[in-house]
Amino acid sequence: MTGYEHLHYAVAGGVATIRLDRTAKLNALTSAMADEQLPELCRRATADPAVRVVVLTGTGRAFCSGADLVQRIDEVTTGADATRLEQPLANFVRAVWELPKPVIAAVNGVAAGGGMSLAAVADFRVVAESARFVPAFVRRGLMPDGGLTYTLPLLVGRSAAARILMLGTPVDPATALRLGLADEVAPDAELDQAVADLAGQLAAGPAVALSFTKRAVQRAAASSLTQQLEFESWGQRVCLGTRDFAEGRAAFAEHRAPQFEGH
Known part of the structure; x- marks a missing residue:
């Protein structure tokens, strides 16, 4: 397994797995993780002909809790160049969106804020029964970013997306499956196998x-x-x-x- 301190990368059977591993912070994204490391790993997966499918997942009890508010928000809001607000907080999802290969988000735990954005930008979401989606932005006095105002309406419809995002309503796996935010819900102990089954089918495709x-x-x-x-x-x-x-x-x-x- 290769990668960075908090982002690991491994390839097996045509499947590249990018795993967030910052468990003390519920896999919150630092600026380096979001702006440099995740895009670089996506480029690596794109360039490798042995990679047919990409899986995004987290370590521990979280998929991703979004941006590291202590480090990342302060860094942006204190920047002398106000245009920095237009890119650093949201641009990390573009690398995932632009991957030319199928992307599966294996949502092993809470996907909050930017973590929900990261899951929503994938092509498929396989969700553990203990996981949940938490659009925490409005509860912090913020609007959603990471493309969530684009991807969520596509997945669940405009009205359902507006209700979730404007009220900051957490979405449990059963509701996510009903709305179309989740493609499959699996018991926690069976999540890896469910993801492997889907990834294997895609990897065997043209x-x-x-x-x-x-x-x-x-x-x-x-x-x-x-x-x-x-x-x-x-x-x-x-x-x-x-x-x-x-x-x-x-x-x-x-x-x-x-x-x-x-x-």
Whole structure:
């Protein structure tokens, strides 16, 4: 396992796991973790052809409790350049959003504030029964950041998102599953296996097709039908030239399961 003091990185079976490990602070993000280290690990996963899927998770009883308010907020609000407010508090989610590979948030515990933003920006959320989502911003006199005003309405709808964010209402796993914030809820002891099962299915898929599918789904809300049709046509032309398409076509003709290579 490699990485940093509070962010670990490991690859096995086509799955890269990025694990937050700052248990004394419930995996709260320092400026270095958010602005430098997490983006660097995302770039590493992007560049590694052996990585087909990325899992984000936490150590201990928290997924991520958001920004380290003592260190990170003071650093930004005392900055001489007021424009620093526009980037350091929220930009860490962009590295996850821009990963061209499927991302699973394994929500092992509380995901609060920016930690909820981090979970919401993933493609899938597998949630432990003891976990919860806590949109703590409004209770601190803040508006949500980390893209949560963008991702949460896409997941749960505008009205439900507004209620959660404006009231600061914690969301338990059962409610998250009902609303669409969680894709799967697992007993705590079975979370790792549930994540491994989903990651394994994705890792066995056609990597280029999955990448284009992810990008198409991400852009759908801001695109017209015509724009989506054009994007799909571009992506399909690329997929038609891959070895995975050739394998998928052969497997269909031979009545067998395809064995995709990711090319």
